[in-house]
Amino acid sequence: MGLTxxxxxxxxxxxxxxxxxxxxxDRVIALAxxxxxxxxxxxxxxxxxxxxxxxxxxxxxAGAQGRCVHRGQGYTLVDIPGTYSLMANSAEEEIAxxxxxxxxxxxxxxxxDATCLERNxxxxxxxxxxxxxxxxxxxxxxxxxxxxxxxxLAALARLLGxxxxxxxxxxxxxLIPLLDAVAEVCDAPPADNAPPVxxxxxxxxxxxxxxxxxxxxLGDKLNARWLALKLLEGECCLHADVSxxxxxxxxxxxxxxxxxxxxxxxxxxAGLSSENYRDAVVGTxxxxxEEIAGGCVRxxxxxxxxxxxRIDRILTGRVTAYPVMLLLLAFIFWLTIVGANYPSAxxxxxxxxxxxxxxxxxxxxxxxxxxxxxxxxxMYRVLAWVVSxxxxxxxxxxxxxxxxEDAGYLPRIAYNLDRPFQCCHACGKQALTMCMGFGCNxxxxxGCRIIDSPRERxxxxxxNSFVPCxxxxxxxxxxLSVFFVGAxxxxxxSVWSALLLTLVIxxxxxxxxxxxxxxxxxxxxxxxxxxxxELPPYRRPQIGQVLLRSVLDRTLFVLGRAAxxxxxxxxxxxxxxxxxVAGGTLLSHCASLLDPVxxxxxxxxxxxxxxxxxLPANEITLPIALMAxxxxxxxxxxxxxxxxxxxxxxxxxxxxxxVCMLLFTLLHWPCxxxxxxxxxxxxxxxxxxxxxxxxxxxxxxxxxxxxGVWHLFR
Amino acid sequence: MSEQTSLLALSxxxxxxxxxxxxxxxxxxxxxxxxxxxxxxxxxxxxxxxxDPAAYLIRGAVIAIRARDSRSIIIQKL
Numbered sequence: 001m002g003l004t005x006x007x008x009x010x011x012x013x014x015x016x017x018x019x020x021x022x023x024x025x026d027r028v029i030a031l032a033x034x035x036x037x038x039x040x041x042x043x044x045x046x047x048x049x050x051x052x053x054x055x056x057x058x059x060x061x062a063g064a065q066g067r068c069v070h071r072g073q074g075y076t077l078v079d080i081p082g083t084y085s086l087m088a089n090s091a092e093e094e095i096a097x098x099x100x101x102x103x104x105x106x107x108x109x110x111x112x113d114a115t116c117l118e119r120n121x122x123x124x125x126x127x128x129x130x131x132x133x134x135x136x137x138x139x140x141x142x143x144x145x146x147x148x149x150x151x152x153l154a155a156l157a158r159l160l161g162x163x164x165x166x167x168x169x170x171x172x173x174x175l176i177p178l179l180d181a182v183a184e185v186c187d188a189p190p191a192d193n194a195p196p197v198x199x200x201x202x203x204x205x206x207x208x209x210x211x212x213x214x215x216x217x218l219g220d221k222l223n224a225r226w227l228a229l230k231l232l233e234g235e236c237c238l239h240a241d242v243s244x245x246x247x248x249x250x251x252x253x254x255x256x257x258x259x260x261x262x263x264x265x266x267x268x269x270a271g272l273s274s275e276n277y278r279d280a281v282v283g284t285x286x287x288x289x290e291e292i293a294g295g296c297v298r299x300x301x302x303x304x305x306x307x308x309x310r311i312d313r314i315l316t317g318r319v320t321a322y323p324v325m326l327l328l329l330a331f332i333f334w335l336t337i338v339g340a341n342y343p344s345a346x347x348x349x350x351x352x353x354x355x356x357x358x359x360x361x362x363x364x365x366x367x368x369x370x371x372x373x374x375x376x377x378x379m380y381r382v383l384a385w386v387v388s389x390x391x392x393x394x395x396x397x398x399x400x401x402x403x404x405e406d407a408g409y410l411p412r413i414a415y416n417l418d419r420p421f422q423c424c425h426a427c428g429k430q431a432l433t434m435c436m437g438f439g440c441n442x443x444x445x446x447g448c449r450i451i452d453s454p455r456e457r458x459x460x461x462x463x464n465s466f467v468p469c470x471x472x473x474x475x476x477x478x479x480l481s482v483f484f485v486g487a488x489x490x491x492x493x494s495v496w497s498a499l500l501l502t503l504v505i506x507x508x509x510x511x512x513x514x515x516x517x518x519x520x521x522x523x524x525x526x527x528x529x530x531x532x533x534e535l536p537p538y539r540r541p542q543i544g545q546v547l548l549r550s551v552l553d554r555t556l557f558v559l560g561r562a563a564x565x566x567x568x569x570x571x572x573x574x575x576x577x578x579x580x581v582a583g584g585t586l587l588s589h590c591a592s593l594l595d596p597v598x599x600x601x602x603x604x605x606x607x608x609x610x611x612x613x614x615l616p617a618n619e620i621t622l623p624i625a626l627m628a629x630x631x632x633x634x635x636x637x638x639x640x641x642x643x644x645x646x647x648x649x650x651x652x653x654x655x656x657x658x659v660c661m662l663l664f665t666l667l668h669w670p671c672x673x674x675x676x677x678x679x680x681x682x683x684x685x686x687x688x689x690x691x692x693x694x695x696x697x698x699x700x701x702x703x704x705x706x707x708g709v710w711h712l713f714r
Numbered sequence: 715m716s717e718q719t720s721l722l723a724l725s726x727x728x729x730x731x732x733x734x735x736x737x738x739x740x741x742x743x744x745x746x747x748x749x750x751x752x753x754x755x756x757x758x759x760x761x762x763x764x765x766d767p768a769a770y771l772i773r774g775a776v777i778a779i780r781a782r783d784s785r786s787i788i789i790q791k792l
Binding site: 084085087090115116117118119122275278279282283286287289290305308309312313316317318319321322415416418419420422428452528529530531532533534535536537 | 737738740741743744745746747748749751752753754759760761762763764765766767769771772773774775776777778779780782783
């Protein structure tokens with residue numbers, strides 16, 4: 001059971017890019033390019049938008065749109081997923097090809113990596129075959145210069161026969177010539193360019209047989225030569241797309257069918273079966289790319305990539321790779337913990353002082369006690385907690401993580417971890433989506449689109465929440481610092497918590513492997529599919545950009561979402577804690593109902609209800625639990641770990657409770673946003689339910705085991 | 715002229731020329747798309763810490779390929 005086309009087929013991806021120009025007068029520019037050539041950087045620099053960039057292939061999973069104005073003319077830019085070719089071998093390639101082909105962009109800009117021009121030219125030539133209105137943007141010229149690679153742009157333009165512009169997308173000014181070139185191509189009358197690639201004589205003969213018939217049928221709508229090339233290949237999905245675009249099936253035309261049959265006979269006579277034909281086409285394009293690159297790229301040293309190889313030797317070396325990975329992880333946690341301590345304390349002091357002021361204000365204006373409790377003790381307190389506990393670690397963790405991403409380390413993690421994933425019959429790219437899960441599980445699930453095989457994509461989606469997202473880090477950190485670090489102080493304390501946290505994460509990663517293996521042995525059986533992974537050059541991260549982007553885009557977004565959930569949750573919890581029915585509050589009734597289950601797991605009813613109520617956002621588990629505890633006792637401000645420890649211990653917490661809480665924070669249901677995303681990406685509620693059940697099962701079992709063992713030996 | 719072997723047999727640091735791809739389907743197309751057409755020069759840069767996959771320099775880009783795939787890439791050592 002399980003794998004059906006409807007649940008995991010191409011439908012699981014967005015059907016394509018829906019263009020919505022901001023202004024009908026706007027020109028539409030499609031931004032194409034190989035993965036990881038800085039396309040998103042060009043897009044951001046031109047539009048002033050903050051499409052997330054990262055130094056790894058496959059990051060842009062959906063087409064983003066933005067707008068820019070240049071010399072009075074508006075342009076709508078569409079960021080197409082990065083692809084190596086337009087042969088439509090994967091869902092992204094199909095989206096990219098369909099947009100260039102049927103999206104009717106005024107100009108297609110192909111962004112190229114100057115350090116790897118030859119491979120990039122393959123896509124340029126294929127794009128030019130579809131549309132002569134192509135502008136080539138050779139990006140990363142600064143990097144090429146550092147590596148002593150020189151690109152003769154004038155020669156490239158001459159050899160290709162289209163406009164070529166060089167740029168360094170990180171420097172916005174260098175993009176002005178690109179826009180000038182785009183404007184020029186837009187204004188130029190349609191020209192009859194020579195075909196960019198000339199195929200072997202027998203293929204050309206077959207094309208010549210089909211083109212005149214097609215031309216009559218298509219008019220200006222599509223490039224007849226290109227379509228003939230594709231029809232001869234017999235590509236079925238393109239056929240459907242073309243029919244949809246034209247509003248009629250071109251193959252219904254009798255003359256065309258006859259021409260195609262004849263042309264195919266010509267090919268067969270020349271010994272070109274359909275597979276051979278395809279190879280010949282791809283090979284010819286590649287050979288042309290090689291020829292052009294040979295005419296305009298000069299390597300001034302034999303070892304242009306020496307520095308990258310040296311770094312690789314450490315980061316992916318047999319002995320050093322795994323220790324370096326763990327140390328880096330621990331180091332990031334340590335920086336986060338150390339850096340977050342002080343601002344966290346400051347924020348909570350400020351915010352809780354404000355709470356006192358608010359209380360006074362409410363008393364002065366004579367507001368009813370009920371209202372004050374609801375708004376100040378309920379809503380405000382939870383909100384203040386979320387902000388003061390979450391903001392500082394997030395504001396530190398996100399930028400650090402983005403720096404690694406920008407530098408190009410993430411694909412190396414995938415490279416290092418591919419073997420274990422292969423043993424689990426999964427794809428090494430799952431390591432990338434796992435890393436994205438550290439930021440946000442919902443983002444990680446969306447990121448799974450980079451995995452081509454539907455089975456392996458599902459594995460990655462279902463196991464994504466085994467790594468804790470940013471909403472769960474603060475809870476873990478708080479518990480660690482309250483219960484396990486207390487005795488140690490100073491530097492040792494922070495190092496100790498970082499190591500403990502790393503240990504928890506390693507457990508999460510280990511369980512990711514275990515559950516992936518389990519799934520691939522049961523529900524999602526299959527052998528690992530083929531995979532290629534590009535290891536991009538290391539790049540110096542754009543520190544200013546990283547800070548701005550990760551604070552603005554990620555931190556504030558995640559915080560906003562958490563706060564939006566926390567405020568109503570605070571209200572709701574306060575009500576539950578203050579509405580009394582039959583001698584107890586609603587919350588205490590619920591908690592005592594769940595208490596036996598909680599106790600068996602080494603937790604208690606309050607913690608379980610807190611986990612359930614924090615389904616919308618994992619960040620608020622601990623505040624809910626504290627509110628529940630505090631609503632029954634006296635109200636004190638939680639400013640220091642010592643006070644929190646007192647509250648928790650007064651409510652029956654032991655070190656075992658803390659361990660089980662840690663485990664259950666790592667392993668329970670994903671938040672509602674993630675579940676919705678899983679439903680959308682995997683194509684059905686049953687997958688979302690499975691993604692909910694899987695970690696929960698692990699969590700419950702582990703907690704039961706830990707608690708059981710503890711009681712056995714006590 | 716040296717003997718034909720598979721890409722898997724290429725040790726780190728060595729270079730070769732691709733003579734044929736013997737696999738079918740999507741992987742064949744993917745490899746062709748990244749520029750691994752017959753005649754292409756390839757250099758093995760190293761293996762991942764667990765031994766598989768290995769990294770190859772193909773047309774200026776570094777690509778990791780798993781052993782089960784590189785077995786079907788026929789090469790001639792240079």
